[in-house]
Amino acid sequence: MKLLEYQAKEVLASLGIPIPPGVVARTPDEAAAAVEKLGPVAVKAQVPVGGRGKAGGIKLAKTPEEARAAAQQIIGMDIKGFKVPLVYCESALDIAREIYLGFTVDRDARANILMLSAKGGMDIEQVAEESPESISRLYPNPWRGPLDFELAQLIYDAGLEDIARPLSALIKRLYRAIPDFDALTAEINPLVVTKSGEVVAGDAKLEIDDNAAWRHKDLEQKYGSVLEGDPYEVEAKKRALTYVSLDGDIGIIGNGAGLCMGTLDLVQRAGGKPANFCDIGGGAKAEVVENALAVILMNPKVKGVLINVFGGITRGDEVAKGVITARDNLKMKLPLVVRLSGTREEEGREILRENGIEPGVSGWEAAKKIVELTRAGARA
Amino acid sequence: MSILLDGTTTVLVQGITGREGSFHTEQMQELATKVVAGTSPGKGGTTHLGVPVFNTVADAVKATGATASGIFVPAPFAADAIMEAAAAGITLIVCITEGIPIQDMIRVKDFLRGYPQARLLGANCPGLITPGHAKIGIIPQRITSSGHVGLVSRSGTLTYEVASALSAAGMGQSTIVGIGGDPVLGLTFRDVVELFEKDSATTHLVLIGEIGGSDEEHAAELLAKGTRLKAVAFISGRTAPEGKRMGHAGAIISGNRGTAKSKEEAFRKAGVEVAETTDEIVGMLK
Numbered sequence: 282m283k284l285l286e287y288q289a290k291e292v293l294a295s296l297g298i299p300i301p302p303g304v305v306a307r308t309p310d311e312a313a314a315a316v317e318k319l320g321p322v323a324v325k326a327q328v329p330v331g332g333r334g335k336a337g338g339i340k341l342a343k344t345p346e347e348a349r350a351a352a353q354q355i356i357g358m359d360i361k362g363f364k365v366p367l368v369y370c371e372s373a374l375d376i377a378r379e380i381y382l383g384f385t386v387d388r389d390a391r392a393n394i395l396m397l398s399a400k401g402g403m404d405i406e407q408v409a410e411e412s413p414e415s416i417s418r419l420y421p422n423p424w425r426g427p428l429d430f431e432l433a434q435l436i437y438d439a440g441l442e443d444i445a446r447p448l449s450a451l452i453k454r455l456y457r458a459i460p461d462f463d464a465l466t467a468e469i470n471p472l473v474v475t476k477s478g479e480v481v482a483g484d485a486k487l488e489i490d491d492n493a494a495w496r497h498k499d500l501e502q503k504y505g506s507v508l509e510g511d512p513y514e515v516e517a518k519k520r521a522l523t524y525v526s527l528d529g530d531i532g533i534i535g536n537g538a539g540l541c542m543g544t545l546d547l548v549q550r551a552g553g554k555p556a557n558f559c560d561i562g563g564g565a566k567a568e569v570v571e572n573a574l575a576v577i578l579m580n581p582k583v584k585g586v587l588i589n590v591f592g593g594i595t596r597g598d599e600v601a602k603g604v605i606t607a608r609d610n611l612k613m614k615l616p617l618v619v620r621l622s623g624t625r626e627e628e629g630r631e632i633l634r635e636n637g638i639e640p641g642v643s644g645w646e647a648a649k650k651i652v653e654l655t656r657a658g659a660r661a
Numbered sequence: 662m663s664i665l666l667d668g669t670t671t672v673l674v675q676g677i678t679g680r681e682g683s684f685h686t687e688q689m690q691e692l693a694t695k696v697v698a699g700t701s702p703g704k705g706g707t708t709h710l711g712v713p714v715f716n717t718v719a720d721a722v723k724a725t726g727a728t729a730s731g732i733f734v735p736a737p738f739a740a741d742a743i744m745e746a747a748a749a750g751i752t753l754i755v756c757i758t759e760g761i762p763i764q765d766m767i768r769v770k771d772f773l774r775g776y777p778q779a780r781l782l783g784a785n786c787p788g789l790i791t792p793g794h795a796k797i798g799i800i801p802q803r804i805t806s807s808g809h810v811g812l813v814s815r816s817g818t819l820t821y822e823v824a825s826a827l828s829a830a831g832m833g834q835s836t837i838v839g840i841g842g843d844p845v846l847g848l849t850f851r852d853v854v855e856l857f858e859k860d861s862a863t864t865h866l867v868l869i870g871e872i873g874g875s876d877e878e879h880a881a882e883l884l885a886k887g888t889r890l891k892a893v894a895f896i897s898g899r900t901a902p903e904g905k906r907m908g909h910a911g912a913i914i915s916g917n918r919g920t921a922k923s924k925e926e927a928f929r930k931a932g933v934e935v936a937e938t939t940d941e942i943v944g945m946l947k
Contacts, residue, residue: 386763388844388874391770423768463764493762495737538842539816539871542898547938549900558901562759591818591825623821624801644822645940 282489283329287369288504289487292462293469296454299481303371312352313345315370322370324351328363331486334403336360341373362511362526374483379471380441380448381405381416383486384455386465393459395419395427395452397439401471415439426456447480462500463493513557513580520572522559529554531655532577532586534570536561536600540644544589547644553652556583561590567603574607578615585616585655589644590623597621597629605636616654620647662862663791663836664811664853665753665780666729672797673727673751674699675718675734675742678709681757682733685799686710689731692802694795697725718742718749729753731788731797739784740765744772747779754847755797756784766845773847781847787817787839800824800837808833810946811857811890813850814869815842815876819897822939823869830943835863842871850880858888865946866890868933870924872898877924885931893945894928895936896921 284292290300302319305327306312316322326338333339338360342348348370358365381401387394398416400408409416417438421427427435432449441448451472458464466488473483494501517524523538527545531553535541541560548555557580559573570588577583590600604619620641621629630640641647672689676682677699687710690696696712698721705716715721718730730746732739732755739758746754761784773779782789788798793807799817804825810832814820820839827834838853840846850868857863866888870877877896884892899921925935936942 391845537818540818
């Protein structure tokens with residue numbers, strides 16, 4: 282789960298990290314009221330994706346009128362596929378310098394990495410490319426977290442010794458996001474040093490591991506529903522599906538991320554455009570298949586659906602029954618190609634045939650078939 | 662010959678009395694895998710599927726001398742199950758469970774440094790099979806056949822796809838290893854390629870990778886140093902759109918690595934043929 286900035290900041294504040302005063306505004310009037318309360322503010326679009334500043338999603342407002350106008354522009358704006366549901370009006374900071382501070386999972390090292398740089402701000406990726414030595418790094422022990430001397434080394438390496446003490450304390454607090462909230466990424470960029478010498482989180486990015494959602498039901502309850510992204514992705518999430526919207530017209534269901542991605546590749550190769558990625562995972566039950574199909578059929582652009590299931594732990598007969606029930610329950614009229622193979626595939630194929638669905642032989646043939654059928658459907 | 666697993670390996674199943682544990686233990690037994698013990702807390706002293714059940718892995722190892730373990734316990738308990746197996750002296754730990762929190766796995770990886778004899782496969786993987794002899798995990802034996810192709814894959818279902826095509830073409834497999842798709846996992850492509858390299862029964866190699874991470878690139882670097890194996894690679898996700906990213910931390914550490922293009926180029930540079938679809942693999946291997 283990717284938290285919005287104001288949510289991430291609430292979490293950071295709960296860990297004892299200083300954040301600027303701010304107010305969430307759902308309407309232009311609320312944004313105007315925020316300026317009356319806080320003075321000059323930055324009006325910031327709340328979307329779970331980076332690059333909003335460059336997309337025009339952050340505006341400074343000195344007066345209530347300016348805040349109202351800014352909120353009017355920003356709320357409802359589309360930023361990389363996310364409709365902005367609300368803005369966060371935050372006291373403008375008197376910035377002396379900007380630092381980069383972030384934890385994330387380093388897949389190669391199979392460990393959490395902590396990165397710190399005196400060259401924080403929007404261009405940190407460029408800094409990483411051009412002068413990687415200006416980002417100091419630490420792999421904290423995952424059982425005990427970073428120790429004082431390790432942090433001292435990190436801070437000295439980054440050339441930030443003048444604020445070593447507050448910084449060390451702040452990093453330790455940020456680290457708590459890992460054991461306490463199962464954070465996969467906890468990033469503060471910029472970490473602002475104000476002209477009066479305070480160290481404050483200027484922005485915050487927090488991503489919580491979905492695999493650990495059962496340990497953090499409170500977070501899910503508090504923040505889960507606010508995320509307004511793609512409507513199909515939202516619906517899929519409610520139904521506990523792994524689903525990503527794409528912009529084509531062929532719905533895809535597969536079991537296993539690799540097979541599902543491979544199926545997208547095949548459909549594209551056959552000249553079609555996938556409408557989505559939907560991995561129903563191992564042990565897919567009839568109910569899961571129906572849920573997947575229901576979400577895909579919500580999308581009016583979808584002209585046909587390809588289901589590609591190769592079973593290990595997944596049983597072909599259960600998948601076939603699920604497909605039939607789903608098709609009937611949803612009164613699906615669109616072309617449907619089902620490629621079924623693996624455990625109990627014979628039973629599965631037989632069930633499909635009995636119910637008027639021709640099972641595909643290979644993934645490649647099934648992909649060609651659905652592309653052909655959707656094209657024929659489009660012409661008719 | 663084979664790697665990691667053969668007909669003499671003594672296998673323990675953690676979570677043997679559960680639905681998945683039971684179903685797949687039967688499948689493993691059908692292939693004559695030597696399943697010598699199972700664990701299920703509170704059910705120690707009973708017998709399940711003809712196998713003695715113990716409360717803990719330490720008890721099971723003490724009584725039966727099991728050296729390998731397949732883990733089928735639910736995600737909230739899986740990390741502990743892996744560490745329990747390592748601490749009890751198990752040398753091959755195969756964790757099938759999917760959905761284990763990443764921070765749990767990071768702690769597991771650190772814990773395993775204290776048990777260098779323990780090799781972890783997975784988690785979130787289909788396990789491994791030495792066709793005709795033994796398997797730990799969920800790879801359907803029906804689609805495999807004994808032979809000389811070493812197969813290593815990050816994806817479960819694509820592994821079946823390719824194994825099935827190889828078998829149909831008369832190209833049997835020495836061992837099939839599914840390393841799993843999680844970001845933090847045990848054995849890597851490179852580890853498994855090293856093992857195949859040393860296995861005299863393996864003459865051919867198929868690698869099935871996926872976008873993300875740089876394990877494929879690391880394996881390619883190894884193969885570039887020279888290999889006796891005739892190798893073909895396939896990467897799924899070449900048309901996948903870029904993830905909707907937030908924050909810079911991921912990009913700072915991975916740079917341009919991790920894309921299908923980067924992986925395919927790494928393999929080509931190493932002299933490994935790259936298939937565009939799984940259907941092409943068999944032809945390229947011949």
